Amino acid sequence: MIDILMATYNGESYVENQILSLIGQTHKEWKLLIHDDGSTDATVQIIKKYQKLDFRIHLLEDNIKCGGAANNFLHLLKHSSAEYIIFCDQDDIWMESKLNVLFSKIKNTTEPVAVYCNAYSYDGVKITANKVSLIKRDKLENSLFLNSGVQGCSLMFNKLLLDKLIDYPAYVYMHDHYITIGAISFGKLLYIEESLMLYRQHNNNVTGNVPVSILDRLKTFIKRGNPIIDQKHYDANKSFFDKFYEQFNQRQVSVFKAYIAFPNSNFFQKIFSILKNDFRIGNSTIILIIKTLLKKTIR
Structure with a gap:
């Protein structure tokens, strides 16, 4: 059923x-x-x-x-x-x-x-x-x-x-x-x-x-007003981590902590965190690095 x-x-x-x-x-x-x-x-x-x-x-x-x-x-x-x-x-x-x-x-x-x-x-x-x-x-x-x-x-x-x-x-x-x-x-x-x-x-x-067309998706991506991290999703991810912290394995704890620390890191720390933790947009590390170069971190 x-x-x-x-x-x-x-x-x-x-x-x-x-x-x-x-x-x-x-x-x-x-x-x-x-x-x-x-x-x-x-x-x-x-x-x-x-x-x-x-x-x-x-x-x-x-x-x-x-x-x-x-x-x-x-x-x-x-x-x-x-x-x-x-x-x-x-x-x-x-x-x-x-x-x-x-x-x-x-x-x-x-x-x-x-x-x-x-x-x-x-x-x-x-x-x-x-x-x-x-x-x-x-x-x-x-x-x-x-x-x-x-x-x-x-x-x-x-x-x-x-x-x-x-x-x-x-x-x-x-x-x-x-x-x-x-x-x-x-x-x-x-x-x-x-x-x-x-x-x-x-x-x-x-x-x-x-946005479903390639052009619309590209416009959304390059729009400077769109941040790397959306504040509401960030807050939800942090709340999820706080709730279920004791059920995560060591790797998951490390990944969540790196993500939560990301907005307060400087540029070089952000790049290091992306590479160290294998953070990606889908399957692309490069896209996330480009967004880090071009956009505000959070809003």
């Missing part, structure tokens, strides 16, 4: 198509658990319509307002009981094989694990890119400086990982970032190259539109 966790808020324009794409999944053993964050449009009415049509759809009505998508997803995690869990955004569309492909990758794993896939970028009319994610990650050294987690809507993980993480740190910035760092710290983070959903780009995206 897979728990699909959907956080909704004023999604009347999109949520019906997403629910229909879930009903059409080739893997049928799932439960959709939805928590709405105080929608003022027809989102809840649409959900209740489909709740009557499919017994696998459940709306959690507890009158709790979470105040944002990240807290809404974390709230839903507290109500999940299945052996496998996947996040679901209200505004995407899943390919019919998505659940089956992700589940097949981790179903026989006996350790904490997460798996993520790629996605097509979709503007509501046409596909604008074949892959949203271009940078792979699988360890702290190539993840901490990415200022993100893998896309939450692409991420499936097992209960063994959730059990490790269900007691949250003092500060979590985004749900997907939290699960990503948890997977690479306490288990495995696997990747499937295939694009298994339409990732909708629109003005109301919670995390903003993702």
Whole structure:
């Protein structure tokens, strides 16, 4: 059984198509658990319509307002009981094989694990890119400086990982970032190259539109206002380290401490730290060094 966790808020324009794409999944053993964050449009009415049509759809009505998508997803995690869990955004569309492909990758794993896939970028009319994610990650050294987690809507993980993480740190910035760092710290983070959903780009995206063209990615990279480290992700990484310090091995402790010390280091100390700790942006040390040369450290 897979728990699909959907956080909704004023999604009347999109949520019906997403629910229909879930009903059409080739893997049928799932439960959709939805928590709405105080929608003022027809989102809840649409959900209740489909709740009557499919017994696998459940709306959690507890009158709790979470105040944002990240807290809404974390709230839903507290109500999940299945052996496998996947996040679901209200505004995407899943390919019919998505659940089956992700589940097949981790179903026989006996350790904490997460798996993520790629996605097509979709503007509501046409596909604008074949892959949203271009940078792979699988360890702290190539993840901490990415200022993100893998896309939450692409991420499936097992209960063994959730059990490790269900007691949250003092500060979590985004749900997907939290699960990503948890997977690479306490288990495995696997990747499937295939694009298994339409990732909708629109003005109301919670995390903003993702740059998908090479030109847009280059513009984002060279923009001087973008720091090496985003303050909110830095605070979340530090909070994660403080929470789980005693569970890390010696190498992980060393890597986290070097990352935490990075903003207060001088230029030569930063370069030394990058090389010593094998810090990378994905698989590239050079890109991180270039960013260190060109950009502010943190903001």
